[in-house]
Amino acid sequence: MDRIDAMRAFVAVVNEGSFSKAAGSLGLSPQLVSKYVSKLEEKLGTRLLQRTTRQVSVTEAGSRYFIHAQQILLSIDEMAAQLNGLQQSPKGVLRISAPVSFALKHMVTLTRDFQKRYPAVTIDLQLNDRKVDIIEEGFDVALRIGELKSSSLIAKQIAPVRVVLCAAPEYLREYGTPTTLAELDDHRYLHYSYMNMEAKGVIYEYLKARYFKQSSTFYSNNGDVLVESAGAGAGFVLQPTFIASDALGTGKLVTILPQYEPEPIHLYAVYAHKKLLPHKVRCFIDFISDYYGAPPYWDRAVPLGEDIRE
Missing domain, CATH: 1.10.10.10 (Winged helix-like DNA-binding domain superfamily/Winged helix DNA-binding domain)
Known part of the structure; x- marks a missing residue:
């Protein structure tokens, strides 16, 4: 038998x-x-x-x-x-959901390189900053940023995501460079509409306490717009380095209050638990896991602040 x-x-x-x-x-x-x-x-x-x-x-x-x-x-x-x-080479349609700004800046070359290695895979990349229901909406993989709540989904950590407070040098020359959190009260804040209310860290707590009770100078649901506005001298912004690294690397933006930089959050690849994970999904997870490097390439030109986190 x-x-x-x-x-x-x-x-x-x-x-x-x-x-x-x-x-x-x-x-x-x-x-x-x-x-x-x-x-x-x-x-x-x-x-x-x-x-x-x-x-x-x-x-x-x-x-x-x-x-x-x-x-x-x-x-x-x-x-x-x-x-x-x-x-066997993976084949078929791979449906991916990803945040808008991250995908625009860091997934064009990734998808190109992935399809060079696996030409039989067709990629359907949908951009959305909301958390899609990958099962109900038929996605194979979703990229998500932040601390994930427990669920039946499997989450593979891909890369750390630094978040920094920054402003244009011209703006700081005109309005002064804050050296304490309290001095931010005298400055214009460019607010990200989807800022995670559960985010932890001194700078998050300060901004939530102040700017959710008062009106911010400018709101947007897109980080690229906020970084561009900050670079044009409109105020200061709190954004991840995968969006702000180019402006920081060229000096268009500089970090302020680096001692209050929060602990990094993370980029995850999320997918449904299945008895047999499709080969195309497994290949994509393995490919993206090593693609951005450690630290990720967008952080290599961004200086670290003095670590005196409270």
């Missing part, structure tokens, strides 16, 4: 609720499925199923065996899929 075949027969009977349905799902005869289960019980020395003319029920031993058998079969199938994937 092949132990794996017998194990598959038993798991199928439990999942389907009958020998005939299990036989249909496995492409076997009900008699052969019954023989497999009987031989398995004989080998284990215990009854796994209670059989009557009308129904099949699982014994206590069968319930315990079912849990472990299912895990073993899942591992075997996943390994087989991975080994098979090594011999």
Whole structure:
């Protein structure tokens, strides 16, 4: 008796609720499925199923065996899929959801390079700053930034995301450079509409306490617009370095109050838990995991502030 075949027969009977349905799902005869289960019980020395003319029920031993058998079969199938994937190129449509600013700045070359390696994959990249329901909306992968709440989704950490407070040198010459948080009260704040209310850090707490009670000078739901406005001298802005790094590297913007830079948040690739992850998704997750570097390339020209976080 092949132990794996017998194990598959038993798991199928439990999942389907009958020998005939299990036989249909496995492409076997009900008699052969019954023989497999009987031989398995004989080998284990215990009854796994209670059989009557009308129904099949699982014994206590069968319930315990079912849990472990299912895990073993899942591992075997996943390994087989991975080994098979090594011999085959991924193909099909890969649907990705990503934040607008991040995708515009850092996913053009990524998707180009990914498709050079895997030309049989068609990419459907949709940009949206809201958190899409990847299952309901049919996405294979979603890129998300921030601290994720617990869910049934699997999240792979891709890169740290620094967030800095910055302003144009011209603006600071005209209005002065703040050296304390309280001095920000005398300055114009360019506010990101989607700022995470649960974000932690001294600078976040200060801005939430002040600017959610009073009117900000300027609101926008797009970080690129805010960084461009800050570069034009409109005020100061709190934005991730993956958006502001070019302006910071050229001196169009400079960091202010670097001692209050919050702990980095993270970029994640999020996908649904599946028994067998499609090969195209696995290849994309592996590809993006190493693509941006450590630290990510957009941070290499951005100076670190003195660390006196409270």
